[in-house]
Amino acid sequence: xxxxxxxxxxxxxxxxxxxxxxYALYLTxxxxxxxxxxxxxxxxxxxxxxxxxGAGVLADHMLSPRKIILASGAASAxxxxxxxxxxxxxxxxxxxxxxxxxxxxxxxxSLDAWVNLAARHNSQVxxxxxxxxxxxxGACASLILGAVLQVIGRGxxxxxxxxxxxxxxxxxxxxxxxQRPQRKQGKSPSAKLWKNRRYLLFLAASLLLFLGWRALxxxxxxxxxxxxxxxxxxxxxxxxxxxxxxxxxxxxxRLRRRAGTAVLLGAGAVFMALRMLCMVFVHSMAPxxxxxxxxxxxxxxxQPAAMEYIGSITPVETRATAxxxxxxxxxxxxxxxxxxxxxxxxxxxSVCGMFAVFSALxxxxxxxxxxxxxxxxxxxxxxxxxx
Numbered sequence: 001x002x003x004x005x006x007x008x009x010x011x012x013x014x015x016x017x018x019x020x021x022x023y024a025l026y027l028t029x030x031x032x033x034x035x036x037x038x039x040x041x042x043x044x045x046x047x048x049x050x051x052x053x054g055a056g057v058l059a060d061h062m063l064s065p066r067k068i069i070l071a072s073g074a075a076s077a078x079x080x081x082x083x084x085x086x087x088x089x090x091x092x093x094x095x096x097x098x099x100x101x102x103x104x105x106x107x108x109x110s111l112d113a114w115v116n117l118a119a120r121h122n123s124q125v126x127x128x129x130x131x132x133x134x135x136x137x138g139a140c141a142s143l144i145l146g147a148v149l150q151v152i153g154r155g156x157x158x159x160x161x162x163x164x165x166x167x168x169x170x171x172x173x174x175x176x177x178x179q180r181p182q183r184k185q186g187k188s189p190s191a192k193l194w195k196n197r198r199y200l201l202f203l204a205a206s207l208l209l210f211l212g213w214r215a216l217x218x219x220x221x222x223x224x225x226x227x228x229x230x231x232x233x234x235x236x237x238x239x240x241x242x243x244x245x246x247x248x249x250x251x252x253x254r255l256r257r258r259a260g261t262a263v264l265l266g267a268g269a270v271f272m273a274l275r276m277l278c279m280v281f282v283h284s285m286a287p288x289x290x291x292x293x294x295x296x297x298x299x300x301x302x303q304p305a306a307m308e309y310i311g312s313i314t315p316v317e318t319r320a321t322a323x324x325x326x327x328x329x330x331x332x333x334x335x336x337x338x339x340x341x342x343x344x345x346x347x348x349x350s351v352c353g354m355f356a357v358f359s360a361l362x363x364x365x366x367x368x369x370x371x372x373x374x375x376x377x378x379x380x381x382x383x384x385x386x387x
Contacts, residue, residue, distance in 0.1 A: 002124045004175040005115055006133045008069070008168055012111060013134035013242075015164030016104055017141040019080060021238050022149060022157050024221040025230070027086060027093055036090055041218045042339050043094055044101035048332035055106040056113065056324025060317065065114035066177045069107050070169060076103035077165035080158045100161075109327055113320035116311065128304035132249030139242030146235015193318045201372045202309065203329050207337070208365025209269055210330045212276035212358030213299070215338035219346070227285040237292055244296030252304050261305045261312075262373045268302025269366040276359035280352050 024037055055072075059065045082096040112127070119125040141160075149156060193199065224234050255264060275294040282288050307323065314322040338358070345354040 002118075002122065002126075002129075004171055005111075005118060005125060006130050007171050008111060008175065009115075009130045009134035010137040011164050011168035011171065012107060014137040014141045015077075015161050015168065016108075017138040017238065017242075018145055018157050018160035018164060019083075019100065020104075021142055021234065022145065023083060023097060025225075025234060026083070026157065028221060028225065036093075037218070037222065040093060040097055042336055043098045045214075045332035045335035045339075047098050047102035048105040049328045049336075051102045051106040052109045052324045052328035052332065053321075055109040056321040059110060059113045059320035059324075064177050065110035065117070065320065066172060066175065068110040069114070069172050072103040072106040072110070073165050073169050073172070076100050076107065077162045077169070079103065080161045083158050105327075105332070109320075109324040112307070112323050112327065116307065116319055116323060120316070126253060127307050128249045128252035131304060132246045132252075135242045135246035135249060139239040139246060142235040142238035142242060144235075146232045146238075150230065150232055193314060193322060196314060198313045198372065199310070199322065202306075202313075202369070203326060205269070205365045205369035205372065206306065206326065207329050207334055208361045208368065209272050209302075210334040210365075211338045211341070212279070212355065212362050213272065214331065214334040215342045215354065215358055216276075216279065218335060218339065219342070223288060223351075224285075227288060229285055233285060233289075237289055240289060241292045241295040241299075244293055245300040248296045248300030249304060252301070255301075256305075256308075261308045264301045265305035265309055266366075266370050266373060268298055268300070268305060269362075269369050271298035272302065273359060273362035273366045274298075276355055276362045279355040280359060282355075 024040075027040075028037070055068055058068060079096075079099050082092075083100075086093040086096040111130075115125060115127050115130050119127065145157070145160060220237065221234060224230070224237070227233075252264070271294055275291060275298050278291045278294065282291055306326065310322050310326055311319065341357060342354050345351075345357065
């Protein structure tokens, strides 16, 4: 099972990167404005939030993560072809991109839940390794497609997206399912989850931390174009981010044994704030690429530690919901709020001001998280993730 689950992450991130790293460049070349790019990002974020929370609830109460992956993967692979008609009108761009994003995030949330549940029965299954392999495939896809699409045309991304997801479905069919945890009698676990102060405080801190990260990913293609770059530079940046994360994720189990989950969680938060601060001073392509090296020690440390931390403070009966809500807060909710803050600043022509605001919010999130860990007793000991 571990190798099949890791293969699913490899294929998912290759397919996801092939579509979502280059669709904005494809549409921008056909006249899509920065303002509409932000609107499109908000639309996908709303869809992703609904998708992640819905997939988590389904995985906890109705369907196994495997079944959700099979359904959403097949639908996404087919719907991706609608992007070919998107350059003709803005409504078509929304109709093409938003549903694909909805389906892809349902797939991601279900993959995370599947790995977390499988790890309870098989100690060889490790989330950090799975996510690291996903980073490797994303990096390779970014580098290769960045050069290939320059020659064959960026509209061909739909075929790569389809091919990777078709392979993903074949592997998922051959991977053993996991049994959902049995619900205990008494008070609803969901009610306990929403009264869990440590979990809610962690969600608030994560939202503040990831606002700038989401804004950076949203407007990165536009920054690449402003600095005179193209799909090759976009692919290189995504590869730098992916390779860096992959390297740290691979080291994570060893780092965790030495430092503990809470220490790595706090370190990742601090590096996130530092990364946003560095973006204030970026005015050309080379610094833009170099700053993204901080992805390794920010996201690469924070994400696996966050998944373990959530596993230690939430009941197993609502684990899929807890993980999906965290991802929903981290990505779609963060994207919505980030764009709401960023659009007025961008319209005023203040890119530096935008990142200054996000660096301050990230610092606040890091301080909130460190306070929570310190007073929750998690800063001085390792977090045990097995129930």
